Amino acid sequence: DVIPSKSRSRSKPTTTTTSKKSAADRAREKEARAAAKEVDKETKRREKQEAKEAKAREKERNAALAEVNKLRTDKKVSTPEMMVDIPSSLNPTVTTQLTAMLEPLDVQFTTWESPVENVIKWRRKVKSRYNDDLGLWEPIPLRLQDEKHALVVMTADEFVKLALDDELSSHVEKMERHFSTHHILYLLEGLIPWMRKNRNLRNRQFTSRVRAQEASASNPSRRNKPAESYIPEETIEDALLQLQVMHDVMIHHTTIPLETAEWIVNFTQHVSTIPYRKQRDQATLVAGFCMESGQVKTGEDTKDTYVKMLQEIVRVTAPIAYGVAQEFTSISELVRGLEAGGPTRLEGVRKSANKDGTFSDRTIGQAVSRRMYKVFTGQDETSTDV
Numbered sequence: 134d135v136i137p138s139k140s141r142s143r144s145k146p147t148t149t150t151t152s153k154k155s156a157a158d159r160a161r162e163k164e165a166r167a168a169a170k171e172v173d174k175e176t177k178r179r180e181k182q183e184a185k186e187a188k189a190r191e192k193e194r195n196a197a198l199a200e201v202n203k204l205r206t207d208k209k210v211s212t213p214e215m216m217v218d219i220p221s222s223l224n225p226t227v228t229t230q231l232t233a234m235l236e237p238l239d240v241q242f243t244t245w246e247s248p249v250e251n252v253i254k255w256r257r258k259v260k261s262r263y264n265d266d267l268g269l270w271e272p273i274p275l276r277l278q279d280e281k282h283a284l285v286v287m288t289a290d291e292f293v294k295l296a297l298d299d300e301l302s303s304h305v306e307k308m309e310r311h312f313s314t315h316h317i318l319y320l321l322e323g324l325i326p327w328m329r330k331n332r333n334l335r336n337r338q339f340t341s342r343v344r345a346q347e348a349s350a351s352n353p354s355r356r357n358k359p360a361e362s363y364i365p366e367e368t369i370e371d372a373l374l375q376l377q378v379m380h381d382v383m384i385h386h387t388t389i390p391l392e393t394a395e396w397i398v399n400f401t402q403h404v405s406t407i408p409y410r411k412q413r414d415q416a417t418l419v420a421g422f423c424m425e426s427g428q429v430k431t432g433e434d435t436k437d438t439y440v441k442m443l444q445e446i447v448r449v450t451a452p453i454a455y456g457v458a459q460e461f462t463s464i465s466e467l468v469r470g471l472e473a474g475g476p477t478r479l480e481g482v483r484k485s486a487n488k489d490g491t492f493s494d495r496t497i498g499q500a501v502s503r504r505m506y507k508v509f510t511g512q513d514e515t516s517t518d519v
Contacts, residue, residue, distance in 0.1 A: 194272075206413055211405040213239040216256040216277070217397075220247040223286060230394035240401060248311045249304075251287065253397060255280040255404050263412055282404050283308065283315040286393060289327035293364065296372035305380045318383045318400070319376060322393045325386050328369060335363045439464060446508055447518075448501050455485030456497060457505070468509050476506040 217235060219228055221244050235242050245254075259278045261270040285308065295301045308317050376382045387393045432438030436458060443454035460482050461467035471478050479502035486493040507518055 206406050206409045208402040208406055211409060212402050214258050214260075215240050215280075215401050215405045216258065217242040217401055218245045218254045218256065219243070220245060220251050220253060222247065222250045223253070224251075224288075224390060224393075226390045227286065227393050227397075230391055231397055234394055234398045235401070238398070238402075249285070249307055251285060252308070252312070253284040253286065254312075254315070255282060255401065257405070280404055280407075281315050282318065282400075283312040284318045284320055284397065284400060286320045286322065286397075289321065289323040292321055292324055292372070293327065293369065296368055297364065301372050301375060302380075305376065305382065309380075316383070317380075318385065320385050320387060320393060320396060322387045322390070324369075326388055328366065331364055331369075332366065335366075338363055436462075443505075446505060448504060452484040452486065452493065452495070453497055453501060455488060456482050456492070459485060459492075471506050471510050476503045478502065479505055 217231075217240060219231065219242055232242055247254075257278045257280055259276050260272060262273045263269075264271050292301075295304055305317070373384065376384055385396060387396055432441050440451070440454045440458050442464075443449050443457055444451060449457075457467065457479060460479070461470050477499060479497050480499045482497045482502075483492040484495045484497065485491065504518070507516075511518070
């Protein structure tokens with residue numbers, strides 16, 4: 134059969150429609166691919182940003198850890214954590230000098246109404262907490278914490294009055310009532326000069342009585358001015374012993390207001406290091422010996438450390454140590470030399486006259502050589518020879 138021309142003409146629109154749909158599909162696919170690409174790009178950007186932020190947080194955390202794990206047994210590092218509460222009743226001269234000394238140390242201070250006159254107390258700006266598992270200090274949100282120390286500033290006249298009136302125990306009991314969890318310190322200003330003046334008064338009174346007896350024979354009508362009253366020295370000494378023995382109170386003496394202010398600053402610096410020194414002492418408890426700074430000598434460089442190490446051996450003096458260091462420049466060379474040369478390897482080695490390596494005519498003896506050989510080559514782990 135022959136297909137009519139009308140039918141052939143109708144098939145063309147179908148092809149055009151199909152072509153149009155294909156173009157639309159391609160456009161949609163293109164848009165979908167562009168959208169997917171944009172989403173992927175956004176995802177990668179977000180991941181990169183998150184990684185950058187995570188890295189910044191980690192860096193910030195490490196910096197914070199480094200900051201809180203500084204050597205805070207050093208008072209220069211720990212002192213700025215402190216806040217000093219200065220009583221409003223304190224001598225204005227002491228207050229002025231004290232605040233002037235605290236400002237350069239970056240220590241904050243406030244005024245407070247103390248229930249007992251002239252009591253200074255401390256607070257700490259706590260920014261870290263020790264993690265026993267990790268063995269380091271971790272940063273925490275800032276908070277204020279009361280320190281368990283209270284310092285009473287008392288003048289000589291005030292102390293003497295309490296001692297004479299037998300009111301010293303009442304004063305301590307009042308302190309213990311208001312500061313029951315605190316370690317109490319008494320800072321006595323001017324008491325030692327007062328006791329010296331009181332002793333001089335006794336001597337002058339004795340001299341005056343002797344002279345008065347001599348003068349009374351020649352001029353009986355003469356009248357003496359009323360003398361100052363001497364206070365028995367034993368009364369004051371008993372009061373001081375009462376504070377220390379019966380009440381377990383620490384006492385420190387100063388002479389003038391300036392020294393009082395200086396010692397308040399010293400106590401502030403000392404209190405600032407207490408928790409860190411306690412933690413350090415606890416950490417080094419297993420060492421079996423004191424780890425306090427200064428117990429072990431440290432060298433300026435490798436050679437100086439090597440020489441100081443040699444001097445820790447019994448009978449090894451500085452000239453011997455410097456002489457050995459000139460012969461063997463390192464500990465490994467010394468050990469190899471002793472192993473190769475035997476117990477008398479160091480015998481005859483010339484001693485050094487000074488640090489510069491100038492030799493003297495004296496030499497190392499056999500006994501020292503054998504001792505050093507035993508120290509460096511011995512394998513008895515129970516040996517205590519040093």
